[in-house]
Amino acid sequence: MKKTVVFDAADYLDSEEVIAEYLNVALASEHPDLFLQAIADVAKARGMAQLAKDTGLGRESLYKALAPGAKPRYDTVLKLLRALGVEMHMSPAVREA
Template structure:
């Protein structure tokens, strides 16, 4: 019997452009799950580099880790700063019934 080895999936490895990041975060937002969106934002921060992301967002590195920790409820302005630091902006569009 052949054993198949599977490496753990790390989305951060594929988030190599602002377009990919925008698509990834948009897909996470469509799920209506704040924890999923924060996990996706955490993947983006890993892809960009936590130190760089914190600096670009005007946050301390420790504050960034706390804001993206499972169960965290970061402030709206923190989420906006992180989106800008990721090179994306959040937009609103009409919901289709």
């Protein structure tokens, strides 16, 4: 009998470089929920209680903001990213000829 283990991305987010790449890949997706899920995974890896403290958001508000289908405000997303130690940067889109 084979034993299965539930995959949890937070278990693998163990360096700044891995976290930044994980968030970049999620941000490049056409699905905004994927980016929020990636932020939630990083938050879990770092500790939700600490993130709530660092952002000034209550834990309940934090969970609501990162829930599937949530539509958090832009300033909330920025607070979360800053507290997680990452920044967003823009670059020109590559257009196909």
